Amino acid sequence: MIITDTGVPEKHIAYDEWGGETMRRLEDGWCSALDRETYLCTIYEQRPWICREFEVGSYECLVERQELDNYQNNSLG
Numbered sequence: 686m687i688i689t690d691t692g693v694p695e696k697h698i699a700y701d702e703w704g705g706e707t708m709r710r711l712e713d714g715w716c717s718a719l720d721r722e723t724y725l726c727t728i729y730e731q732r733p734w735i736c737r738e739f740e741v742g743s744y745e746c747l748v749e750r751q752e753l754d755n756y757q758n759n760s761l762g
């Protein structure tokens with residue numbers, strides 16, 4: 686469960702096969718709350734707990750970025 690009581694707008698919440706809440710992703714694979722022009726979070730003050738804990742530039746962050754790059758390259762190719 687990643688959604689907490691921080692006020693994430695319903696339109697950005699998706700539900701997995703077990704009913705758990707996740708952040709919705711658009712067809713490009715990125716979070717629906719991400720501004721595609723600025724790459725900034727459009728719900729920064731309401732972002733869920735996991736986003737508050739995730740350190741930008743950390744190992745985990747870089748792995749996620751690489752996996753997304755791989756996903757996008759495979760989707761385009």
Ligand code: SF4
Pocket residue numbers: 708716717718719720725726727728729732733736
């Ligand atoms: S911090 Fe990133 S992943 Fe989290 S809600 Fe904002 S855009 Fe989505």
